[in-house]
Each structure stands twice: as structure tokens, then as C-alpha cells.
Amino acid sequence: MNExxxxxxxxxxxxxxxxGEEVRICGLCRMPHHLACWEENQxxxxxxxxxxxHDV
Ligand SMILES: [Zn+2]
Ligand SMILES: [Zn+2]
Known part of the structure; x- marks a missing residue:
């Protein structure tokens, strides 16, 4: 997953x-972030x- x-x-x-870290991929620019970083920045x-x- 997400390798x-x-x-x-x-x-x-x-x-x-x-x-092993959770990753959130931006739906627009496809940039991977740590899930925690994404949530912290909202x-x-x-x-x-x-x-x-807003989900894509
Ligand atoms: Zn983006
Ligand atoms: Zn991060």
C-alpha cells in the first residue's frame, strides 16, 4: 500500500x-503528504x- x-x-x-506511514494524496496535484500533516494543515x-x- 502506497509503496x-x-x-x-x-x-x-x-x-x-x-x-508504514499513512499517506494522503492530494486529488489536485497528486502530492503525497503524511496523513497527520494533511490534517494539521487541513x-x-x-x-x-x-x-x-473537499474530496475529489
Ligand atoms: Zn495539492
Ligand atoms: Zn509530513
Missing amino acids: EYIGKTCPYCKTAIQA GCTTFGCTEIQ
Whole structure:
């Protein structure tokens, strides 16, 4: 599950996503975030992307 995102950098905490961590993929920019980071920011943290709490 989500193995293709392992090693990608979460744009919110600037930390690489590790195996076994929960990941939330932005429906607009496809940027992977840690689930906790997504929830803390209440949406995508990518600059210029505005997917905020509405599911695609
Ligand atoms: Zn993160
Ligand atoms: Zn996004």
C-alpha cells in the first residue's frame, strides 16, 4: 500500500515518507503528504494548490 510514495518528501514537514506511514494524496496535484500533516494543515500544503477539505 502506497509503496510508490516511500522516500518522497512531504512538503509540510520536509521529511521523507517512510514505509508504514499513512499517506494522503492530494486529488489536485497528486502530492503525497503524511496523513497527520494533511490534517494539521487541513488540506494540501503545496504552494498554489488549494485542495482544502473537499474530496475529489
Ligand atoms: Zn509530513
Ligand atoms: Zn495539492
